[in-house]
Amino acid sequence: MRERWSAQASFASNLSLSTGVTVSTRNAVNFGALHLLPWNRWFYSGLGGFLQSSEQGITLQSTFDGGIGRYLTNSDKARVAVLGGAAFQNTDYKQATVPANGQHVATALIYVDAKVFKFSKTNLDATAELLPALSNPGRVRFNTNAFYYIKIIGNLKWNISFYGNWDNRPPPGFSGSDYGTSSGVSWTFGLK
8 A cells, every 4th residue: 555645844055155255045944745636646735945045135935835736757766746736925035225025925836846766876856846926927936956866885975956046026136046056975874
């Protein structure tokens, strides 16, 4: 018998510092849960997240969304799911020369979650979220996260990650994008 429920949570923090440039920080917490429906490959899901981005002047962006989804594929090598629904987003911006009040936006939701893996050798995990505003027609936000790792030897792994947030209509004086990449080597240890 297969599991009917699943839940996940993630936290990512980035700090960027270069000579002559202002320190840039980005912190994101995301969570979600889904429940399989009786129909083959269908589910309903709730997602949420909190974002702080100094690059975009966002002190706190809270997003809560949910909808109905379907697994396009769900095998031992790949799992790809799409979700359509609605979302609510509240964004508080830092103080600027041009005041930017908090913004409450109701949006539609198109969400894609793709995982491709070869057991204990390599893994690709990518999500993309398109949020076309319903309460502010013409405004669109897009968020993406991707993580890829390759096993080098034993418990030693090389990884690369990418994140991006775009807003086609940010408040005046604020950036409409924040994106970056990082790479590293990791070592896992402990009880298995």
